[in-house]
Amino acid sequence: MPEALSLLCRISAHPESRCWALAWSPSGALLASCGGDRTVRVWGREGSGWACRAVLADGHQRTVRRVAWSPCGHFLASASFDGTTCVWRRHEHGFEVVASLEGHENEVKSVAWAPSGALLATCSRDKSVWVWEVDEEEQEFECVSVLSAHSQDVKHVVWHPSQELLASASYDDTVRLYREDEDDWVCCATLEGHTSTVWAVAWERSGQRLVSCSDDRTLRVWQRAQGHGSEHSWQCVCTLSGYHGRSIYDVAWCHLTGAVATACGDDAVRVFEEVAPASPGSPVTFCLAAQVPRAHAQDANGVAWHPREPGLLASCGDDGTVAFWRYQRPDGL
């Protein structure tokens, strides 16, 4: 089983610090990482390895917790514990800050761009999720909605792959979904089931399902039930427990192959594959296809599948490194 996930390369991305998150650019040419050293670093291929193309320092006063590329690839957003979200514009010689989004009362935990590129979402320990509208010409961002549906720290926000539907994960053990309703945004669904903090959420390519990972050491797969019109009804169709030794901090659902990768507090990186149903209507199941018990020297914090190259996976951890893996679906699975 270990051969299914093999290490290609490891880089000391944020030395003397921890690497919190990763994001591949839409074309897959670049990888952005961010960390406790308050920087965002952008990496590009160099031969068989990876080299640092840019270091985005002076943007934040504290840890950068998450980074996200705009769908067009020209902008990079970084969410920081200093309470701000910076938006960087990429040009020939590097990146420059075009906007600093303020308003959250304390640490910003996550940032995400809507598939249209017209909206941005941020979330914070202040329990709120903010939706911002992007004005590309002016390079200005205006707050469109402040959503206080969660009762605790919100850890992650991520947009549906094709619709303007937003998901958020929180310390209050729930996942919530939001959509626009007339001139404001509303929480249209609450996914309950986890028994502890939900750290992250990932959408399946079709947008019909999403997977959440939690401090309760389980992965839950949720499916949108057949509903009428704009009503949302979601059910948990699969719970994967017993595989992870500690809190699961990140999950990524590959839009090319359907494989699900996780980053865990037990230092491991794992890959799950869906098992083809025996007959229509049989329950959804996933099996553990690969794992690397010591993928990082400490907690693994993030995983990200390459958007164009099937089987290329990046992970990052508290050891400050970014590791690149080749995943090959084992035979007979």
Next chain:
Amino acid sequence: MAARFSAALQLTELDDFIAPAQECIKPVKVQKNPTKAAARIRIEADGSYFQVNQDGEAEKLEKAKITLNDCLACSGCITSAETVLVRQQSHEELCKVLALNKAAAAHEQKLVVVSVSPQSRASLAARCKLGLLETAQKLTTFLKGLGVHHVFDTTFSRNFSLLESQQEFVRRFHKQAEDKKALPMLASACPGWICYAEKTHGSFIIPHISTTKSPQQVMGSLVKGYFAEQQHLPPDRIYHVTVMPCYDKKLEASRPDFFSQEYQTRDVDCVITTGEVLKLLEQEGVSLSDLDPAPLDTMLGRAAEELSSHRGGGSGGYLEHIFRHAARELFGVHVASIHYKPLRNKDFQEVTLERDGEVLLQFALAYGFRNIQNLVQKLKRGKCPYHYVEVMACPSGCLNGGGQIKLEGESSKEELQQVERLYESLRAEIPEENQAVRELYEHWLGGWGSDRALQVLHTQYHAVERASSALSIKW
């Protein structure tokens, strides 16, 4: 599962987190007698705590209390008063005062005055399915039956707030060349907005906020000032209650600026919400529609002929009044009807005065947190195009305040529309034409624009410093 402690425990990173904002820094002083023995605490069935000493004697321990005054001094908490134990500001407290009053000797009795806001009245009318005049009259009967002596309408004091705001705007407009902070002028009637501004944006935004008092506080000054004199009573012998559509008005009444050091009394002693009035009715087992109507009181002693309101929406009409006045005073333009241009959402609207293609005045309405955010960010970047903004903390304005009555069996949008329709059904009056208002300016405020008028009808704001807590120490 690393062999050493996880990174979270490493000391170097304790600096990384911003001190939690939701932390009350108010130290609560507890009277304690130092004894050698450790204290034993006994908890009674009713939840009260007793400290038992060696001899077995029990001493009841005081519950730690936070008053609103304490809260305003601290940057650690929240602005909305719902989650704060409001001991001195509830309908229960009002009942207590009324009960004490009944039992008190004549020379110790307080004169109880209740000032009702038009928004609360509209909400009650919608709930009780009555007309506005009927509601006002029957509410008067109800309150007087409880022991209240006078029932006023804050529409009256709103005249002063509108007139002063108009005047203040024109003054600021003239000063804008020398004073960069004169414009935009931002509305001051909403305490939710004021508390947020003082706490989050402090000295940057304060110079922009209008110094005009809100109708609630103007009423407070009138009741404890003018009315007290008329009744030949010192201000501390009057207990002034207001009925408001939100909880933030309780915070406003508790501001030290509205406390008279001389008489050791607040301009407004107690604020109860519309919902709390309903609770009072239910407590007394009374249905408002069953009561007989009573004649309405006015501060100047004459009977009120009819109810009136002001143009410009359910949050006071500041934008419209200031706009019309400024257009006339500054440009000689008479504005017939005001056209609102909705921007990003219905709580953010623009009004423009143009002449020959030139923009003379540009005003806006900004209701709700998201719009306030955008407004403040624009201001910070120097990109705010407005001369005046009517800022309100609640989406849809005061008629949709957090203390209004939730109707049953209808969608909240329909409820609100009903309340709005009732509110707007009254004849709108023009503040300049109100006889009683003119009289008060002449005879009690020392004349229009006098120093005394400025002192009585205006207030000031204070930036709240972020309290340092243990978590903000540099390790």
